[in-house]
Structures are given as structure tokens and as C-alpha cells.
Amino acid sequence: MGAVSRAETRVRRKKRVRKKVRGTTGKPRLCVFRSSRHIYAQIIDDSTGRTLAGASSLSKELGSKIGKNTGNKEGAAVVGAAVADAALKKEIKKVVFDRNGFLYHGRVKALSEAARKNGLEF
Numbered sequence: 001m002g003a004v005s006r007a008e009t010r011v012r013r014k015k016r017v018r019k020k021v022r023g024t025t026g027k028p029r030l031c032v033f034r035s036s037r038h039i040y041a042q043i044i045d046d047s048t049g050r051t052l053a054g055a056s057s058l059s060k061e062l063g064s065k066i067g068k069n070t071g072n073k074e075g076a077a078v079v080g081a082a083v084a085d086a087a088l089k090k091e092i093k094k095v096v097f098d099r100n101g102f103l104y105h106g107r108v109k110a111l112s113e114a115a116r117k118n119g120l121e122f
Helices: 006-018 060-066 073-089 107-117
Strands: 029-034 039-045 050-056 096-098
Touching: 029 073, 029 107, 039 073, 039 107, 050 073, 060 073, 073 107
Parallel strands: 029 096
Antiparallel strands: 029 039, 039 050
16 A cells, blocks of 8 residues: 555545535535635536636736735635625525535635625525
8 A cells, every 4th residue: 555645635535525515506516626826716506517606816807906816815815705706796695615625724714714704605
């Protein structure tokens, strides 16, 4: 048996969480992905397999707000606020949070708290 990489342990956590977390039409799933430089958030309806809203630190609309803060908590908070605003425009208020195997800490936590602060309920 070899050593297990960080990516493999994240995928194991992701599978374990996704067994229980499902997005429905009434309560879609807010899925977060973070890389070393950027953070992405999508609101997904798993019953139809469609992305209803999304935001990322790469988007041009958020570029002026984020600046060079694409890989830190401030940038994550801007993305969280943006995804919450996009969801509220489509009349989505309640979501289930999918941390995608990442620990609820740092940038993932900052994104979720900003989304809650801007009107999403989860």
C-alpha cells in the first residue's frame, strides 16, 4: 500500500458527502471548488443536471472588485456575494451547501459566510 495523496483524500471526502447532499429543483446545491489561485461556485439542480447560477474569481465582472485577491479569503467573499446575488435574481433563496471534499475552513468558509450574508439560506 502506497501513500495516499491529498487529492485522493479530498475525492474520498467528496464521495462521502455527495451520497447525502443532493440538489433538487426547490433546493439546489451550492457547489464550491477551489484551486491554488482561484475559487469557483455554482448552483446546480441535480434532478435536471443544470447549472442555474455561478460565479468565479476568473469572471470579468468580478475582476475589478477582486483585483489580485483571487486566491485569498477576500476574493472568496466577493465570489460568495456574487453567487448569492445571481441566485436571488433567479429567485433561488434556499440551497444545500456542497463543500466538494474541501475542509470547511479558510476560503470555503469565507465564501459560504458571504453567500449567507447576502441572502442565501443553507
